[in-house]
Amino acid sequence: MYNASDLRRNLKIQIDNEPYIIIDFQFSKPGKGQALYRCKLRNMINGVIIDRTFRSVDTFEPADLQERRMQYLYNQENEFYFMDVENYEQSMLTLEQVGEAKNYLIDNLEVDILLFENRPIGITLPNFVNLRVTRADPWAKGDSVSGDSKPVTLETGYELRVPPFIDEGTKITVDTRTGEYVTRVKE
């Protein structure tokens, strides 16, 4: 149980049986008045942002969240399936919940799946993922327009710019936080 004085940015609490993360927090106290804790919160399931003002007598349940290490299995239409590496139970996230992470999901990739009351609601990727280039145009020497990078497509369908020496079939490391090329993988 949290008290109002525990409220701070990034704290995860439960409101109306849904998990929220505090994304903005302001303490205010009009002269001689009561302390007010003004929060902007994001619903961790649907992303909706709400404004709430709490008082010092308010208490909060921590959101019942846990992360499980899971392996990506496959996707079918807009559903992405994962398997818990310890108990082999399967979980499913929708395309909306997976979001940008879909650019990095290759078979057997290990990720952390966020569960709220045992229900999967989100995904955390490793910071770096190795992916194979499936389409790359040959580097046109002296092409000054594109500078020192060229566009390629990866096995997940993700498109990004890489240095000109990267060829089709090469494996590269991508930073999942920025979506940018990091290095060529030696095989």
Place this chain on the structure above:
Amino acid sequence: MSPGSKNSSSEGEQRRLAAKRSNLWLRARLLQAIRHFFIEKDYLEVETPHLIPSPAPEVHIDAIKAGGAFLHPSPELCMKRLVSAGYSRIFQICKCFRDGERGEHHLLEFTLLEWYRTGAGYMDLMDECEEMVLSVSEDLGFGAKIHFQGHNIDLKRPWERMSVKEAYERYASMPMERALTSKRFDEVMVREIEPHLGIPKPTFLYDYPAELAALAQLKENDPALAERFEIYMGGLELANAFSELTDVSEQEARFERERLKRKQLGKTVYPMPERFLKALAHMPDSVGIAFGLDRLAMVFTDADKIDEVISFSPEEL
């Protein structure tokens, strides 16, 4: 931790404090200018103890316990004892301590300028506030125009004077009476009213509901209101003032009510400040004001956080 992180954090502190240098200089000059103003006007600078046995029982002000006593949340009670003994014009600049108050505009330990004057009403005190801030601003070389958080603020007299009721009518989604009965007065004040106050001139917000002023005198022609005012500049609350209540039994009854409210909320109930109540019997009509000096320094340095005008925040200790 990366190697050398200890070293880089001490470099961080060097940089941080160097960046604060101009603010800390201005803060020091502000203190000097304020002292100069009050000394010129024949006020006596006093110092009263920070460690006291019984803070004023107010429901929303929590004192910090220290060695069997409390750090004073305000110098009010001791200063009024001086006023009651014939000290007719006194001021004090001191640290005050309030538990749980930490935010962009709040510090558990903050600096207050508090002054008292006998034989004057709260409207006279408004005049004196205008005079003080303008004089200090001129001393600091700002003149009558300052820039604070995107607003040009004109300090030229007279400032805006608006009753709390009017402010509710002008800015709030409900009338003051409804905000009070639905216990949303503070919330509406913070969310809907305060952001409009003190632009482009400082605002005196006056005549607060009586139940929000435990130590203030009520208005003669309307006892539902207290002769209390607050000062705002650019949406920031800077000071709280009132005509002092001098009726001992009324004061005792109000303290008793505040103590009961504290008990109901499970908060520490302070001992009744008996010596203060005894002295109050001799207190002449007077006005008093608590002016937040850190916040005034914020206004003159155009700072958006109180941390920018102090050397060390509690988290940096």
